[in-house]
Amino acid sequence: MRRCDAEIKDCMKENLLKTVGDNLKKAKFNDKPFVHWTFDNIFSGKYVNNLLELPLKPPVIFDHCGKRENYNSTRIFFNSKNCRVDSTFNNIVSIFNNPDIILKLENICNIGLSKGKLRIEYALDTGNFWLEPHRDLREKLLTILVYLSKDAESSQWGTAMYDKDLNFFSQVPYKSNSGFMFVPGDNTWYGFPKQNIRGIIKSLIINYVSSDWKNPHELAPTTYNN
Numbered sequence: 675m676r677r678c679d680a681e682i683k684d685c686m687k688e689n690l691l692k693t694v695g696d697n698l699k700k701a702k703f704n705d706k707p708f709v710h711w712t713f714d715n716i717f718s719g720k721y722v723n724n725l726l727e728l729p730l731k732p733p734v735i736f737d738h739c740g741k742r743e744n745y746n747s748t749r750i751f752f753n754s755k756n757c758r759v760d761s762t763f764n765n766i767v768s769i770f771n772n773p774d775i776i777l778k779l780e781n782i783c784n785i786g787l788s789k790g791k792l793r794i795e796y797a798l799d800t801g802n803f804w805l806e807p808h809r810d811l812r813e814k815l816l817t818i819l820v821y822l823s824k825d826a827e828s829s830q831w832g833t834a835m836y837d838k839d840l841n842f843f844s845q846v847p848y849k850s851n852s853g854f855m856f857v858p859g860d861n862t863w864y865g866f867p868k869q870n871i872r873g874i875i876k877s878l879i880i881n882y883v884s885s886d887w888k889n890p891h892e893l894a895p896t897t898y899n900n
Contacts, residue, residue: 710862730750749892819878
């Protein structure tokens with residue numbers, strides 16, 4: 675029975691790997707206001723439901739300040755500790771640590787990731803949430819945002835993108851299991867205008883970071899075939 679369960683688990687992981695790989699190849703290139711790629715249906719619908727059903731609660735924040743780093747003590751990362759607790763965390767890490775997925779991302783984005791380290795955050799945002807226009811730290815080699823929520827008002831929750839003068843340019847369409855990715859640079863300004871979120875914005879923030887990353891407890895385990 676244990677062998678049968680293991681075979682089913684391996685099959686599910688292989689199917690997830692194929693789904694992510696196939697859908698990444700369909701990513702659409704955009705060059706305004708900065709180079710980025712949008713994608714749909716990155717995971718299977720069933721796996722999105724698994725992610726949505728994880729028993730995670732948003733932190734209690736009485737006054738958002740527009741910067742995620744101010745909430746570091748309550749942020750949820752796909753690190754070794756959490757991967758040991760829940761197979762959903764572990765499977766996502768396995769996918770984005772897989773050499774085939776990394777190669778696909780390198781080819782799509784024309785960037786080297788082989789020396790990068792994986793960092794994944796499960797973000798849960800609610801209330802009077804906002805993020806000021808900002809650029810990612812230079813230690814981030816690639817940023818991938820995956821939207822998860824299916825709330826009635828979620829179509830209003832897309833990420834805002836800004837031009838080099840910090841003028842609002844456009845909003846990435848928010849749809850469950852869709853998202854976008856970009857290589858952080860001098861002009862990659864993005865954020866989230868203040869809204870009163872009735873519900874929870876659930877999303878994955880997937881980064882490959884350089885060896886200079888200063889918070890090792892945030893990093894995912896390095897194995898992909900466990």
